[in-house]
Amino acid sequence: MADKIGIYVCHCGSNIAGTIDVEEVARWAGKNIEGVVVSRDYKFMCSSLGQQMIEDDIKNEGLTGVVVGACSPHLHEKTFRNACKRAGLNPFLCQMTNLREHVSWVNSDKAAGTKKAKALIFAAAERVKRQKPLEPMEVEVNPATLVVGGGIAGLQATLELADAGYPVYLVEREPSIGGHMAQFDKTFPTLDCSACILTPKMSEVGQHENVTLLTYSELEEVSGSVGNFKVKIRKKARYVDEDKCTGCGICIEKCPRKVIDNAFEAGMGYRKAIYSPFPQAVPRIPVIDTENCTWFTRGKCRVCSKVCPTDAVDYDQKDETVELNVGNIIMATGWKLFDCKRIPQYGFGRLANVYTSMEFERLCNAAGPTSGKIVMRDGKTEPKSVAIVHCVGSRDVNFNPYCSAVCCMAALKFGHLVLEKTKAEVYSFYIDIRTPMKEYEEFYQRLLGEGMHFIRGKVAEVTDAARRPEEHGKLIVQAEDTLLGKQRRIPVDMVILMGGLEPQADAKELGLKCGISCSMAGWYTERHPKLDPVATMTDGVFVAGVCQGPKDIPAAVAQGAAAAARVAGMIAKGIVTIEPIVASIDEENCSGCRICNDLCPFNAIEYDEEKKVSRVITALCKGCGTCVAACPAGVITGAHFNNEQIFAEIDGILWDANPQAEVEIASV
Amino acid sequence: MSNENFDPIIVGFFCNWCSYRAADLAGSARIKYPSNVRIIRVMCSGRVDPTFVLKALADGADGVMIAGCHPGECHYINQNYKAMRRYEMLKHTLSAMGVEPERVRLVWASAAEGQQLAEAIDELVGDVRRLGPLHWLQNWDENGQRQKALDDIVKEHEEAMEVSA
Numbered sequence: 014m015a016d017k018i019g020i021y022v023c024h025c026g027s028n029i030a031g032t033i034d035v036e037e038v039a040r041w042a043g044k045n046i047e048g049v050v051v052s053r054d055y056k057f058m059c060s061s062l063g064q065q066m067i068e069d070d071i072k073n074e075g076l077t078g079v080v081v082g083a084c085s086p087h088l089h090e091k092t093f094r095n096a097c098k099r100a101g102l103n104p105f106l107c108q109m110t111n112l113r114e115h116v117s118w119v120n121s122d123k124a125a126g127t128k129k130a131k132a133l134i135f136a137a138a139e140r141v142k143r144q145k146p147l148e149p150m151e152v153e154v155n156p157a158t159l160v161v162g163g164g165i166a167g168l169q170a171t172l173e174l175a176d177a178g179y180p181v182y183l184v185e186r187e188p189s190i191g192g193h194m195a196q197f198d199k200t201f202p203t204l205d206c207s208a209c210i211l212t213p214k215m216s217e218v219g220q221h222e223n224v225t226l227l228t229y230s231e232l233e234e235v236s237g238s239v240g241n242f243k244v245k246i247r248k249k250a251r252y253v254d255e256d257k258c259t260g261c262g263i264c265i266e267k268c269p270r271k272v273i274d275n276a277f278e279a280g281m282g283y284r285k286a287i288y289s290p291f292p293q294a295v296p297r298i299p300v301i302d303t304e305n306c307t308w309f310t311r312g313k314c315r316v317c318s319k320v321c322p323t324d325a326v327d328y329d330q331k332d333e334t335v336e337l338n339v340g341n342i343i344m345a346t347g348w349k350l351f352d353c354k355r356i357p358q359y360g361f362g363r364l365a366n367v368y369t370s371m372e373f374e375r376l377c378n379a380a381g382p383t384s385g386k387i388v389m390r391d392g393k394t395e396p397k398s399v400a401i402v403h404c405v406g407s408r409d410v411n412f413n414p415y416c417s418a419v420c421c422m423a424a425l426k427f428g429h430l431v432l433e434k435t436k437a438e439v440y441s442f443y444i445d446i447r448t449p450m451k452e453y454e455e456f457y458q459r460l461l462g463e464g465m466h467f468i469r470g471k472v473a474e475v476t477d478a479a480r481r482p483e484e485h486g487k488l489i490v491q492a493e494d495t496l497l498g499k500q501r502r503i504p505v506d507m508v509i510l511m512g513g514l515e516p517q518a519d520a521k522e523l524g525l526k527c528g529i530s531c532s533m534a535g536w537y538t539e540r541h542p543k544l545d546p547v548a549t550m551t552d553g554v555f556v557a558g559v560c561q562g563p564k565d566i567p568a569a570v571a572q573g574a575a576a577a578a579r580v581a582g583m584i585a586k587g588i589v590t591i592e593p594i595v596a597s598i599d600e601e602n603c604s605g606c607r608i609c610n611d612l613c614p615f616n617a618i619e620y621d622e623e624k625k626v627s628r629v630i631t632a633l634c635k636g637c638g639t640c641v642a643a644c645p646a647g648v649i650t651g652a653h654f655n656n657e658q659i660f661a662e663i664d665g666i667l668w669d670a671n672p673q674a675e676v677e678i679a680s681v
Numbered sequence: 682m683s684n685e686n687f688d689p690i691i692v693g694f695f696c697n698w699c700s701y702r703a704a705d706l707a708g709s710a711r712i713k714y715p716s717n718v719r720i721i722r723v724m725c726s727g728r729v730d731p732t733f734v735l736k737a738l739a740d741g742a743d744g745v746m747i748a749g750c751h752p753g754e755c756h757y758i759n760q761n762y763k764a765m766r767r768y769e770m771l772k773h774t775l776s777a778m779g780v781e782p783e784r785v786r787l788v789w790a791s792a793a794e795g796q797q798l799a800e801a802i803d804e805l806v807g808d809v810r811r812l813g814p815l816h817w818l819q820n821w822d823e824n825g826q827r828q829k830a831l832d833d834i835v836k837e838h839e840e841a842m843e844v845s846a
Binding site (some may be wrong): 085086087111113114115116118119120121122125126128129132133136525528530532533550594612614615635636637638639641642643651654656659660662663664666667669670 | 690701705709721723740
């Protein structure tokens with residue numbers, strides 16, 4: 014079929030016409046480019062009259078391709094594609110070329126601008142002749158959702174969806190849901206008890222008819238794509254039969270083996286070898302820690318099995334892989350505390366009475382190892398003075414450059430708790446106090462009134478080397494007070510290091526499994542930092558909570574709910590449309606070399622062992638085209654960006670560079 | 682060959698997400714740069730097949746600019762690293778073919794770096810202007826550099842083959 018191309022050059026008022034002779038470009042294109050049947054210029058192409066002009070030409074002239082030389086396609090590509098669609102031309106047979114942002118606005122020489130505009134129009138015309146009609150694909154959305162992570166963000170997302178009537182699978186790596194919030198004592202700035210507001214949500218999730226809880230489980234593998242993901246979950250062996258166990262806890266009570274609890278109690282307390290992390294755990298089913306259990310290490314004991322009234326202990330239990338089909342995934346994998354040992358001059362791990370913030374949370378928690386009494390490591394002495402060190406591993410180019418967002422408020426909370434429970438003086442060493450959310454600044458003002466001392470300066474060192482008599486037996490915190498402009502040494506009994514928030518150690522690995530990437534700092538990358546902080550670049554995968562960046566509890570809850578709302582919207586609609594700009598492999602000619610397989614970060618290319626060829630999973634392909642460029646046999650085609658189209662574009666864009674090239678084009 | 686009046690033609694292959702938008706931003710901010718670079722949009726710098734570059738040079742371009750998202754910021758996770766690898770190999774090939782590798786440049790520009798992109802374009806246009814017209818097909822003679830590059834490749838291969846027992 015002969016090409017019938019329409020060329021439309023926009024003046025954009027004087028934005029384009031000011032430095033490009035648009036009439037000349039349109040006239041020239043009509044005369045010199047083969048296949049062009051109409052070539053017009055117009056004041057504002059994007060106006061309804063301009064669009065109407067294109068629509069009329071498509072209908073009257075039977076155009077097979079449309080070139081619009083106007084602004085950036087990022088601004089108006091949709092506008093002109095829709096105009097074509099209304100007139101019955103496939104929207105992918107419309108090509109925009111950027112005469113405004115890339116030519117007229119960056120150039121003041123009219124002759125040079127006109128020349129460049131001609132080249133861009135020529136390129137677009139050559140390209141559009143080779144463009145193919147494409148149709149977006151539609152897939153059905155499975156109403157089930159996978160939520161990864163049972164912290165407060167994941168719990169909120171789970172409840173929102175479950176309450177809306179949709180099935181949710183909640184996967185949590187620890188034996189109980191609850192996340193870090195379950196470890197906290199009070200929550201700032203209102204000082205509600207963390208457990209009092211969290212545990213009702215936990216039991217609601219545990220008992221919800223639409224929620225399937227998979228605790229002590231890990232996300233192993235994700236395949237498929239938006240609407241139809243297939244996920245594999247590894248349920249780690251608990252050595253306790255979930256169906257038989259009633260959660261009575263007698264096994265825990267009778268277990269003779271005591272172990273330091275480095276997870277939930279942050280090393281401050283003990284648990285048994287068969288344990289539930291905390292009394293309100295959901296589910297109440299304990300797990301056996303095989304590294305410490307006497308039966309697993311020495312082949313003796315079996316006390317738990319003997320005392321269990323329902324015969325639920327099963328030493329032969331194996332890890333189990335569960336396969337699930339879900340339509341969407343919400344990642345709410347949370348964070349880990351900065352390892353304070355990485356800053357040796359602060360003495361954590363070396364000086365007994367230096368604590369991390371998480372240790373202190375457990376120390377002042379009424380359900381913690383000291384029943385909430387603030388005492389030093391000897392277990393009985395109340396501190397007479399406490400120093401709180403801000404920004405440990407945060408806002409520090411040597412560790413993490415970012416602000417961890419929650420530590421200032423947590424430090425104020427600690428200050429309040431120490432002042433309330435003891436007679437100690439509290440010194441806060443800060444760089445800046447950051448209290449930007451609702452009622453946070455008021456809380457800061459309250460602490461100023463309560464008599465907490467604030468010293469503006471980054472701590473240089475925490476040491477037990479006394480220089481003055483009053484420093485003997487104390488920890489000395491040295492910092493430059495930048496408001497006074499002098500060095501200060503404050504002797505204290507206890508030091509709390511406000512460790513920053515860091516991404517989970519395996520966040521990157523887990524992200525790759527579902528095709529989402531991490532920022533430089535390791536937080537999951539959202540689709541847009543302002544306008545879409547919940548979705549990711551992989552359709553159907555959403556992020557919530559601290560895994561996307563440091564935030565406090567209200568923000569994590571809001572993001573969890575937002576992610577759920579997005580998922581609910583997709584389920585309610587029932588179908589998703591997928592962009593047709595994807596790669597495809599000509600299986601007849603594929604040599605099966607598998608070079609493309611490893612190039613795809615979205616796992617969109619599978620290898621057919623039987624036929625010995627590679628195949629693109631269309632729904633997973635994002636259309637970057639890297640595999641197309643890499644295929645040594647040239648049998649991968651990138652829709653809308655195939656070699657023929659780009660070669661034609663190169664030919665066209667260089668129409669004036671080489672007389673030979675011009676001849677070649679004419680003969681195509 | 683250097684010529685002050687010589688007006689080179691440079692083809693740009695810009696990724697849709699960062700660099701093309703950086704060029705849009707340069708426009709919106711009315712930053713002026715030479716009109717010698719003509720931009721072709723690709724979805725990702727990873728889409729840039731080295732043959733695109735060779736074809737552009739053979740068709741009469743005097744230089745090529747490939748632009749993508751900064752390492753670690755790729756819209757497609759890490760495909761710009763693949764562009765980087767290809768670029769390094771391409772430079773070898775170009776010198777073996779008698780083309781100064783300085784004519785082809787890979788740059789990173791985020792969507793916020795209109796100014797930086799304009800500066801990179803300025804620099805490349807200046808460098809290509811100093812190198813003079815390429816006229817690759819017509820200029821296919823031995824120029825010494827080409828022979829040296831070919832010899833270097835042979836030498837590199839020989840060294841690589843010498844695996845000690």
